[in-house]
Each structure stands twice: as C-alpha cells, then as structure tokens.
Amino acid sequence: MLKQQLNFKLSQKLSPQQIQLMKLIQLPTQAFEQRISQEMEENPALETGKDEEDAFDDDFSNEDSYDEDYDEGSEVIETDINVDDYLSDDETPSYKLSANNYSADDEERQTPYASGTSFNQHLMQQLSTYRLDEEEEEIALFLVGSVDESGYIRRELRDIVDDLAFTQNVYTTEKKIEKVLQIVQELDPAGVGARSLQECLLIQLKRKEETPSVVLATKIIEEVFDQFSKKHYKKLLQKFDITEDQLRDAIHEVESLNPKPGGTYSGNTRMVEHVVPDFAIKIIDGELDLTLNGRNAPELHVSREYTDMLKGYKESKDKSKSQKDAVIFIKQKLDAAKWFIDAIKQRQQTLFVTMNSIMHHQEEYFLSGDERKLKPMILKDIADKIGMDVSTVSRVANSKYVDTPYGTKLIKEFFSESMKNDQGEDVSTKEIKKILEITIGEENKRKPLTDDKLAKILKEKGYPIARRTIAKYREQLDLPVARLRKEI
Template sequence: MKLIQLPTQAFEQRLKQELEENPALETGKESSDTTEDDFEDSYDAETDNESINAEDINIDDYLSDDETPDYRTQSNNYSPDDDEKSIPYAAGTSFNQFLLNQLNTVYLNDQEWSIAEFLVGSVDESGYIRRPISDILDDLAFTQNIIAEESTIKKVLKVVQELDPPGVGATSLEECLIIQLKRKEVTPSIELAILILEKSFEQFTKKHYKKLIQKHSITEDELKDAISEIEKLNPKPGGSYAGNNRIIEHIVPDFSIKIVEGELELTLNGRNAPELHVSREYNNMLEGYKNSKEKSKSQKDTVMFIKQKLDAAKWFIDAIRQRQQTLFITMNAIMQYQREYFLTGDERKLRPMILKDIADTIHMDVSTVSRVANSKYVDTPYGTKLIKEYFSESMKNEQGEDVSTKEIKKILETVIGEEVKKKPLTDDKLAAILKEKGYPIARRTVAKYREQLGIPVARLRKKI
C-alpha cells in the first residue's frame, strides 16, 4: 500500500534506497539463462533438517518455492508502519537565499544587514512581508537583541523592496503593485495607474469606474489604458521564482492514454516496472553453507544475515509486481468508466464517478483506489491531469438523469466566458440560464460552483 501511493519519481527514489540498503537485491536481467522459476525450483529436490541457533531456519525450506513464503506474510521486512516520507523535490536555491545573495551587493552596516536578513526571512512564498513593523521591532529585540528605531526598519525595508523580482517585500497588494509600476519607464498611463492605486485603491478593486473617471477627471480611454498597465503586473512576485520556499515536485505522468485506431490504449510508465532479481551470489552462499560439513558460529550468524536480506529482496520484488498490477487495473477501470470523455476530451462527457464505483468494479478497497487517484498523473491527448480530477459528485437534470457536477461547471464557465463584460451576469441570471439548458440548480449552488472555479462575482468581472 505504501508503494502504491508513491508517484513515479518518488517510487524511483524508494527503489534506489532499497537497492543501496539490500545487497541481495539486484537490478537488470540475470546473466544466467536459467529462468527464475527454474532457479527457485532447483532447491525443491532434497530436504535438509539442519537448523541454525534458536531460529530453526531450514535452508531447504527457505530456498524452496513455498505457496506462502515468509516474505508474503510479513509486513515489517523493510520499513515501519508510518507513511513513506521520502519524496523527491526539485533542487535549487531557495527564494530567501536568492534574496540574500542580492543583498551582498548592497552596502549596509552591521545592524542594517542583520535587520535586512531578518526581513528577508519574513518574506512569505508569495513575496510579501505580512507583519506589522511594530511586531518586527519586538522580534528583533527579543530574538536578535537588536534595538532599532521604526525609521531604521522602514529604511532597510525600502532596500529589500528594491530587490528582484519587482514587488518583493511589499506589505500589501497595493504597495506591491505600486513598487512594480515605479520600476517601469514613466508614461502617462503608468503615472495615472500609480495615482489610482495610491489615492483610489478601494474604488479600483471594487471596479467603480465611473467614480474613478469623475474623481481623477479622466476619459474612459485613459482609465482603460491605466487599468491595462495594472493588469500586466504580478500580484504574487514570489510565485515567479521557481526555486522559492515552496517545495515543488516535478510531475512525471504515471500513465499514458492514447487513441489508436479509435480505441483507447493505456500504458504504465516504464519507470514503474524495473527489472529486479534476487542475487544469485547470495543464494550460492546459502547453498555453500548447506554443503559444508563444519558450521562455525560466524557462519551461522552470516547465514542469518543472508536469509534476512533475501527475505527482504523477495518481498520487495513481489510488492513491486503487485503495485504494477494494482496501478494498471485501477487506471484501466477509470479509463473504461470515463470512455466517452477520453475518446473526445469533452468534459461534458465526464460521468459522475466516486471512489466506490471503481473499487466495486475492480473488487478492491476504496482506500486502494484513493491512493492511486490522489497521487498519480495520467498523460492524455488533452493534457496531463491528476487522476482524482476525474472523480466528481452528481445531480439530476430535468430528465432525471445523473450528470456530473464537472459537466455543469464546464457549462457555467462557458456561459460566463461568453457574457458581455460591460454587463456581467449575476448568479441569479446564471441560475436561470442553466435552468433553460436543463440543469435546475439554485442560485446558492451556482455561487458555490463559481467560487470553486475561481471566478469572482459579477461586479468584479465588469470591464469598461
């Protein structure tokens, strides 16, 4: 179950770790032409009652191909029962380190440098310093033993705000946007944009365009040009730095779905199916011990170690095979369940689907399906998607048929995309349009779906 929940890249790290820790596990094809079955069966012929210490290890029983060997039933051969935490992440300089490196080019005295370092450490992943100056003063005094004036903090903050990316170190969205505008070449539109943000930020955010035109004695075109400049800015400057504080995992699709001659073809990423085998050298060591006439204590200790490593290697190989099979069976069931969608790419063809639907189809536990859906990606002709995105709730349309809420959201998104932006549609009007299209849902449900899509209310969608 732990292996199933790992995406491809994390699985490779887990495999690498196991190979490093267990010399009885080897990768690649065996050099011998002997098949694995022949290899295992070769120990079935004779029986030996030689035992080792109190463990009573019967070597022939161990080497034989029992129906249920130890490694199939033991759950603690490798790791404890806590969740696997080794996940590969993108390497690189952190966002905070990136800022500190820039500070090295600025002249600051010792106190100012300490303050600047503290301020950089307070920058969040979006690029903001969201703490009041008074709190920063207190923290500097208690944690750094630095007693400074508020004016000094503000002076150093200005230095931090001159770093790249533009807008970093701002204490508010308003300040962030103004910092970016002041970095640009001065034009009438830029000057007006700065004036609007400094003097009429609330009216701007609420899109009270008529009030802005009256207050600043400007034309509609001038306002439109100023707003255009503001819309080009980045409200989250920290997000533009790939190596920021957030841990970023590279997405490697675990599955691929292609359409071949009108039929769906599913493949599992080959990196999930490594060639592994149990070390023949380690098996030969056991064979040598069995055939030796004199068995010293050191030899017995060695054979105990060898048995433990072989147990772990066989268990791991078996677990990987089960992982491959479970991943493929689960994704294949999802693909067949959503066949119409994968053939067309039309999200309106997505059927309502919950974890239990797939669990019942493949006769597995819901938790198994959840582990596959929550951490795996599939490469489709329509983009790479997280598998859990294909699961959704359902509701009845006017014909009493179950339809996916994703289908309704897609239609809602299309309707809003086609609206006249000078007079955007209210939630009441959106509910009426959806009802006309055969989806009788309440206004509050429309509001919920709109928010889930990240679409603002009608007033904030208005454009001049």
C-alpha cells in the same frame, strides 16, 4: 472481587505482507523508486537488473529431502527451513519479474535546474551597492531577511523595532526603519519590500514613465484603491471626471503590474515539482491503449550468491554452528526479498487493473478530451468493477498521474459526484462546472452574469441547479462574483 472469564471473538488483522503491499500501492513513481533503493540497501539478497543465469539450478529437485542431510543436532534448522524450497525450480519463480512494457521512452528524464542564488541573497547582493552606515546596514539586512517569497514585508514596523532590539541588539526607531525601508524598496524586482498590495503597485507605478494614464493610475491607487479593487467604475468616472477610454487606459497600466514581485525571480523555479506520470494512455486506431510506466515494473531477482551459499550448505557434510546461523540469516533475507518482489508484482497488477477500469469508465472523455464527457464516478463504482476494496482504489487514485493526449492529469480528478438533469439522467458535476466555466467565459464583461442569471441559463440548458450551488461551483473554479468580473 476479581472475576476471570474466557471470551471467544473473531477479528481480522492484516499480515505484514498485506501492510507492505498497501504502502507500496499508495506510492507514486518517484517515491516507489526510492522505496526500492531503500529495500536493496537493507536486503543484500535483493538485486536489480537482468540475472545472467537462472536464479536456480535444475540439478536440484524436490525429490532430495533436506532432512536427510542434517544430523540429529540440527532440529531447529530442520523445522525452520528446507533448503530445497529455495533451490528447486519446477516453474518460473514469481519473483523473476520483468517489465514487458518497458522501453527506452520510459527512461527518467529530469529537467536540470540552475543552482543559482536565493531570492533573499539576490536582494542582499544589491544592498552592497548602497552606502550605508553600520546601523543602517544591520536594519537593511534584517528587512531583506523579512521579505517573503512573494516579495512582501508583512510585519508592523513596531514589531521589527522590538525584534531588532532582542535579536540583533540594535536599538532604533520606526522613523529610522521607514527611511531604510525606502532603500530596500528601490531594489529589483520593482515592488519588493512593500507592506501591502496598494504600496506594491504604487512602487511600480512610480518607476514608470509619467504618461497621462500612469498619472491617473497612480491617483486611483493612492486615493480610491478600495473602490478600484471592488470595480466601482461609475464612482471613479465621476470622481476624476474622466472618460471610459481614459479609465480603461489607467486600468490597463495597473493590470500590467506584478502583484507578487518575488514570484518572478528566476531562482524560485528550483521549487517546481517534477511530476512523473504513473500511466500513459494513447489512442491507437481509434482504441485506447493503456501502459504502466516502466519504472513501476523493475527487474528484480534474488542474489545468485545467496543461492550458491545455500547450495554449499546442502552439499556440506559437516555443518557447524556458524553455518547453521548463516542459513537462518539467509532464509530471513530470502523471505524478505520474495515478499517484497511479490508485493511489487501485486502492486503492478492492482495499478493496471484499477486504471484500466477507470479508463473504460471514462472512455468518451479519453477519446475526445472534452471534460463535458466525463461521467459521474465514485470510488465505489471502480471498486465494485474490479472486486477490490474502496480504500485500495483510493490509494491508487490519490497520488498517481496519467499521461493522456490532452496533458498529464491527476487520476483523482476523474472522480466526481452525480446530479440529475431535467431528463432524470445522472450527469457529472465536472460536466456542470465545465459548462458554467464556458458560460462565464462567453458572457459580456461589461454586464457580467450574476449567480441568479447563471442558474437560469443552466436550467435552460437542462441542468436545474440552485443559485447557492452555482456560487459554490464558481468558487471552486476560482471565478469571482459578477461585480469583480466587470470590465470597461
């Protein structure tokens, strides 16, 4: 049997305005500009730029009652909207915003990129200089289309044979594909079309002049590539009966080669991401000065035409049904515009307050640029200082950049966990990683330091860290193990 019961409970739900604000806060500058453009397209009551006149007339005061101007048949309008609320202006309206820190230096400057041809098109153009029969041309075009952005063909020949049969209706053999592949590997840049790093290096070495060091490098790559990649130099010296100088010259030849030939193609520069800093920090007279990018503080106002429409409606004696419908539409657009501009104003304040707190927390770093001066800082530290939620600070830090005297930095990089030093003080893991990086950079490359030795050195410097932690930090810094850092 079904039972009915009544329960009371408290729940917290975000208003549409709060949701809109959170979405705006997490947007970086470029996405924020696109969002403004989208809103202006959807809401004709919203305009950008300086308003030639005040958006409201002082002739209208709150003393005039909107209810007195309506007939008895306009009850819905009377309860839904008061025209005076949109025409009166006792104080500067909140949506009369301007960018106080805007200057000509904040104007958008983008690096133009040449349209050019793609990497694959560049290779296909070179194929036209070869004499190929119809089948060979089909195979060559398919192979070029299989080249990835690094310049490699990472597929087995037998798989290519099947794909040619199913997709191109070309029935061939692995031997024929191997023959055409050699033609593709003659294209520029050198090394393109290789199926492995070993093959890529050999293709480039064969195009070099046959000096003793090049001949030796070719033998090493062909015969003992695995030992070479693991830097077992003693075994190489014994196998080829050579001196350290000869091996050093051969290694130098290999190091001069390009392991990713496709990455050097100029057409790929079009894929570079254009970063626009959301903040700028400058040092003026020994003090830090923070500014918000002017593009984050647009000048927005309500359309003058919409306020004129409301004014005409108020002064009209005979109010038709179509006029009442128009007023409801105008009210919706004005509310949406005001909510949006208020959200932008709150976004500006939230961004500035959050970044200002981060700047003062990391003041020593911003004044010196020394990453060892970075203090431990987590999201909660900043959230407690500014009285906001951790999620709000996360939205500000996650995808925003700041222009500093030491380069453009991602804000979330200033956050790090803390560890205790030998004196019991909290130090940032960023500081420890920087010291580790410097220690490895200063080591004797003929006898690189192992993780155990690195742990002992850092302990002597006052940072008692376990070997496994050293290994973790080294991997995060993209530094190889000691054996792979060894040089002749």
